[in-house]
Amino acid sequence: MAFSIDSPPAPPQGASIGPAAAEAEYERALYRKVALRILPLLVFGYILNYLDRINIGIAQLEFKSDLGFSDAAYGLGAGLLFVGYVLFEIPSNLMLDRIGVRKTFLRIMLAWGLLSTLTMFVRTPVQFYAVRFLIGVAEAGFTPGIFLYLSYWFPARRRARMTSIFYLSIPIAATVGTPVSGWIMHAFQGQFGLHGWQWLFLLEGLPSALFGVVLFLVLSDRPEKAPWLDGTERAFILADLERDENRKTRRVKHAPFRAVVSDPRVFCAGFTFACSFSLGNTLAFWAPAVIRDSGIAHVVNVGVLAGIPAFVGILVMLAVGRHSDRTLERRWHAAVSLVCAAAALALLPLFRHDTVVAVALLAVASAGHYSCLSVFWSIPPTYLPRETAAGGIALINVIGSLGGALSTAALGWMSRGAAGFGIGLVVLGAVVCCGAVVLLVSFPARLIRSGPA
Numbered sequence: 001m002a003f004s005i006d007s008p009p010a011p012p013q014g015a016s017i018g019p020a021a022a023e024a025e026y027e028r029a030l031y032r033k034v035a036l037r038i039l040p041l042l043v044f045g046y047i048l049n050y051l052d053r054i055n056i057g058i059a060q061l062e063f064k065s066d067l068g069f070s071d072a073a074y075g076l077g078a079g080l081l082f083v084g085y086v087l088f089e090i091p092s093n094l095m096l097d098r099i100g101v102r103k104t105f106l107r108i109m110l111a112w113g114l115l116s117t118l119t120m121f122v123r124t125p126v127q128f129y130a131v132r133f134l135i136g137v138a139e140a141g142f143t144p145g146i147f148l149y150l151s152y153w154f155p156a157r158r159r160a161r162m163t164s165i166f167y168l169s170i171p172i173a174a175t176v177g178t179p180v181s182g183w184i185m186h187a188f189q190g191q192f193g194l195h196g197w198q199w200l201f202l203l204e205g206l207p208s209a210l211f212g213v214v215l216f217l218v219l220s221d222r223p224e225k226a227p228w229l230d231g232t233e234r235a236f237i238l239a240d241l242e243r244d245e246n247r248k249t250r251r252v253k254h255a256p257f258r259a260v261v262s263d264p265r266v267f268c269a270g271f272t273f274a275c276s277f278s279l280g281n282t283l284a285f286w287a288p289a290v291i292r293d294s295g296i297a298h299v300v301n302v303g304v305l306a307g308i309p310a311f312v313g314i315l316v317m318l319a320v321g322r323h324s325d326r327t328l329e330r331r332w333h334a335a336v337s338l339v340c341a342a343a344a345l346a347l348l349p350l351f352r353h354d355t356v357v358a359v360a361l362l363a364v365a366s367a368g369h370y371s372c373l374s375v376f377w378s379i380p381p382t383y384l385p386r387e388t389a390a391g392g393i394a395l396i397n398v399i400g401s402l403g404g405a406l407s408t409a410a411l412g413w414m415s416r417g418a419a420g421f422g423i424g425l426v427v428l429g430a431v432v433c434c435g436a437v438v439l440l441v442s443f444p445a446r447l448i449r450s451g452p453a
Contacts, residue, residue, distance in 0.1 A: 027240075030233055034153050037228060038219065039165055042146055045109065045215055046169035048208040049142060051177045052116040052135070053081065054284035055204055058181045058306070059197040061288060061299055066195055069125060072413050077128040078285045082277075082405035084136020086398050092141025093148065093394035100221035101149050104141060109212025111138035117205030120198035136401075144397040151381040151389060152222050153237065155244040159378040161325045167317060167374045170280075171366065174310030177204075178288070182303025196299075245385070260384075260391045268442035269380055270396045272338075274403025275435025276376065278428060279341055279369045281404045283309070287362055290348065294355040308359055309366035316367035321374040330382075330448055334375040335436035341368025342436075346429030349422025376439075382448045 056063075060074050069077075096104040115135045122128045146166065154162050184203055185196030194202075220226035223237045260266055291305050324333040344364035351357035384392040407428060 027236070030236060031154065031158060033233075034223075034229075034237070035162060035165070038149075038153065039162065041215060041218060042149075042166055043169045043172070045105070045211055046143075046146065046166065047173045047177070048109075048204075048211055049112070049139065050170050050173040050284075051181070051204050052112060052208055053139070054174070055177070055181050055200055056119075057285045058178060058185070058288045058299065058303055059200050061292060061302065062185060062195065063197040066197070067123060067128075069128070073125045073128070075285075075410075075413060077125065077132045078281075079405040079407075080129050080132045081136035081139070082281075082401040084133045084138075085140050085401035086136075086405070088137050088140035089144065089398040089401060090391060090394040093144050093397075094391060096141060096145045096148065101145065102216045102219050102221055104145055105219070106212045106216040108138060108140075108142045108145075109215065110209045112142075113205050113207070113209030113212065115205075116208065117202055119205070120194070120201040141394070144393040147377050147381065147393055148389060152241075155240050156378065156382040157244075157328065158325065159381060161321050163321065163374050163377045165318075165321075167370060167377075168314060170373075171310035171313040171317065171370055174284070174366075175307040175314065178306040178310070179300070179303040182300045186300050260388045260395055263388075263392070265383065265442050265447075266380075266392050266395055267399065268438050269376075269383075270399025271403075272334075272435040272439040273376065273396050273400035275432040276338060276369060276372050277400035277404040278407035279338075279345065279365065279432055280373075281407060282345065282425070282428060283362065283366055283369060290352065290358055290362070291355065294353055294358045296355060305355070305359055309363040312363040313366035313370040317370040317374050320371035324375045324378075329445075330375050330379050331440055331443055331445060334372045334379070335440050337368040337371035337375070338432055338436040338439075339368075341365045341372070342429040342432035344368065345432070346426045348425055352422070379443060379448050383443065 056074075056078060060069075063069065064071070064074055092104070092108070112135055115131060115138050119128075119131050119135075122131055147163070150159060150162055150166065181200055181204070184200050187196075188194070188199035188203075189196035191199065220228070223229060223234050226234065229237070287309065288302050288306050291302050296302050296305060320333055320337060324330060341364065344361045348358060348361050348365075351361065380393050380396055381389055410424060
């Protein structure tokens with residue numbers, strides 16, 4: 001079948017519809033096929049990743065007293081994971097672009113799954129700091145690697161919806177995983193002489209290592225290497241992506257990484273993501289403590305209530321991502337979501353003793369956080385040329401990880417008093433609002449056009 005970039009291969013013609021309608025239906029069916037093939041694997045892999053990252057949020061309700069850890073020690077350990085991210089994120093993502101996603105994800109998931117399991121053996125703050133740092137080193141490259149991987153398969157006009165579907169993994173992990181984590185801690189407490197939190201790290205760490213092998217065996221690195229696509233399908237996707245690339249308004253004039261670090265907009269995007277990352281860490285690592293302090297004592301009940309905000313986030317995130325794709329607008333969708341989340345976070349200290357209002361505010365914050373993420377991560381691949389996408393996405397995630405580490409440690413330090421923790425939430429809310437403004441100012445709509453000119 002003849003093929004060119006400007007004229008994608010014609011799909012099989014239907015008897016009752018015209019060529020344009022037939023081609024549109026062919027395109028929808030093809031991308032649906034791709035999504036059903038790779039997205040469930042990525043979603044489940046990230047569910048495991050997110051569980052291993054945040055399960056200390058509910059484990060700390062018991063292990064701090066068992067091990068004699070202070071809130072400051074917990075906050076520092078929670079944040080050190082992202083220091084490991086910062087140091088190894090860019091090398092990991094650049095390696096993915098060279099050796100392929102299958103080998104990279106296998107390495108990452110084996111390492112973080114085993115290290116997460118080893119958390120059950122920590123006894124001192126220094127051991128806790130070390131294992132959290134090493135988990136961050138192991139995970140480095142996984143999240144930006146997934147965004148880069150999605151850009152290998154989907155054009156920009158479809159990426160916000162694909163990203164929002166992928167990001168279902170976070171609220172699903174929080175909705176289902178947090179109650180399950182609370183149940184594990186309660187049901188396995190004392191079994192074989194182990195604490196409930198030790199069982200939690202064991203039963204949620206090993207599956208990650210095993211699933212890394214599954215991804216290695218099932219995923220394809222790029223469309224041209226996918227045996228489950230025929231020649232016409234591969235050609236259609238590659239041509240669609242090439243047209244996408246040709247619409248970008250900037251070209252690389254220097255070495256790829258030099259071009260990334262000399263682009264101020266990459267750092268602006270990193271700051272916005274750092275604000276969102278800090279917001280997400282606050283919800284993941286401190287929401288169980290907020291709910292417990294509102295008057296809920298039993299760890300299972302805390303887990304169930306902590307899952308409600310994430311469930312609300314699922315519904316809102318899907319609606320926002322769908323609307324963003326329909327209108328091809330990204331900036332305002334992400335910015336307004338951030339502002340709503342920031343306002344809810346700043347109001348939380350006023351209602352810290354009211355469980356119903358606290359959970360409702362956490363739900364608004366979660367909805368805003370997830371909605372921003374689903375739209376935000378469609379912006380960098382649309383703006384960055386192909387040559388700098390791997391390094392640029394990794395650098396943005398590095399800046400976000402650094403912001404997450406600093407904010408988590410700062411909130412732990414300020415939590416020594418209730419008023420201090422409240423002030424920390426208000427300050428964080430103000431910073432998150434700044435992230436929304438920076439996004440709007442630094443990325444004019446013309447730079448991230450994701451549809452035909």
